[in-house]
Amino acid sequence: MLTDADVERWLREDVGHHDVTNDVPGETSGRLVAKEPGVAAGVDAASAVFDYLDATVTERVADGTAVDPGDALLRVAGPARAVLRGERVAVNVAAHASGVATRTDAAVEAAREVDPDVRVAATRKTTPGLRGVEKRAVAAAGGDTHRLDLSHMVMVKDNHVAELGLTEAIERFRERASFATNVEVEVEGPDAAARAAAAGADVVLLDNMTPAETAAAVERVAAADGDALTEASGGITVEAVPDYAGTGVDVISMGGLTHSAPALDLSFRTGGDG
Template sequence: MTPIERSQIERWLREDLGHHDVTNDVDGTTTGRLVAKDTGVAAGLDAAAAVFEYLDVDVLDRLENGEVLESGDALLEVEGPASDVLRGERVAVNVAGHAAGVATRTRRAVDAARTVDDGVRVAGTRKTTPGLRGVEKRAIAAGGGDTHRLDLSHMVMVKDNHVAELGMGAAVARFRERASFATKIEVEVERPADARRAVEAGADIVLLDNMTPAETERGVEAIDGDALAEASGGITVETVPDYAATGVDVVSLGSLTHSAPALDFSFRTG
């Protein structure tokens, strides 16, 4: 996961400030604090700090991503020209609030899995907001989750469309030939009976997709420890324990990013 890029911060600020910002034309210097109004898990504070630093506002103190928040906690403190502190405020609040929502949802899912099995990983997916994947993936990590593949270069995933076009064995062989020796291959299956076929085709990981917990358990039995087993598709935070109990190695949820409500933060100056 790469750090927040300067060009990304420029885009965020340009979008919010427009071409003629009269609202924040305020003289003097001031201090500001990003304050939690919800309980949850801190995330996105590297991005929020980077926004202020881009505006030459000093970041005096901030919490670490992953820390537990209570209502009233100060996450970030800054000092600088009042106009620049105010110009960075909304972008910082929005990014940190969104990231903290992802981290908080992830922590809930991780805790739910741990009630059943300490060894099961909870992972995100590529169902991220365009332009915010780095922020959201770091938020998943802050919540104790696994980021899964960050982009298409990190792992080959053989999906149903590949199998329909090439056949499972031919698809795995084709991608194995083209991928680096360090790149893992995951094969998606939609029936427990196909899980063993995926292993025999050479899959490193078998994705048991859109199955019930009972079907997932049968898929894990078919894999028989010869590949990693991942459950995905329609899983919610509430049903994570049901899938964690099936013996899978990974439970992945797109909802960690696409359905996480932002935490309520405010920014107070003076």
């Protein structure tokens, strides 16, 4: 949840202690404009910046809206000093979030062309302090947020297995977690995937496998425990999504949706509609 404290921190970072640049009298209006096609996101966060500065957002598109060059994501009016002070922070947060949404949209569409039921999910590879903004951008574009923090699901990784053994690790964490919390087990091959499913994993994470290995692991998991979900992960690009979507996997998770999506090119213009 975005708070006033978040917005204040963003503005303090940008405005500093003695802003002469934006000390402009009078009233003005402005608009946040797309310079390339994409999917809008972070518009709520950009609006919150102007609201905090007592400028009025008069019009805005919903997050998840497809935009073309020249389209306005939001329009704002108010004291020139407030509008100009909020401009750069609003542009930065919306451009970043819209980049995340645009990449997510591309991945979701690539997956759906092969398998309409496969989910494309983000990961916890997010920018500290901006996870909420980035996860909302993923959701706005039709992606799955995955776990929002460590409390949402238990993840049994290779280090846990090395220390405790696969079965003991699953049992240990299941005893300590709520009945409503799933246990996911990370594996690196089809044989290990089958063992994890048989040991009681709710979700089997197929890490750094090729599409062929992923397909084999999906079959092994189904044979061991038909109720366990399968998730493919590990450096999967948008270009590779169709290959993984065709393996029968339930989820494709991609750190690149958040940690390396390029910002959508946006600009802020004041005055008329030119």
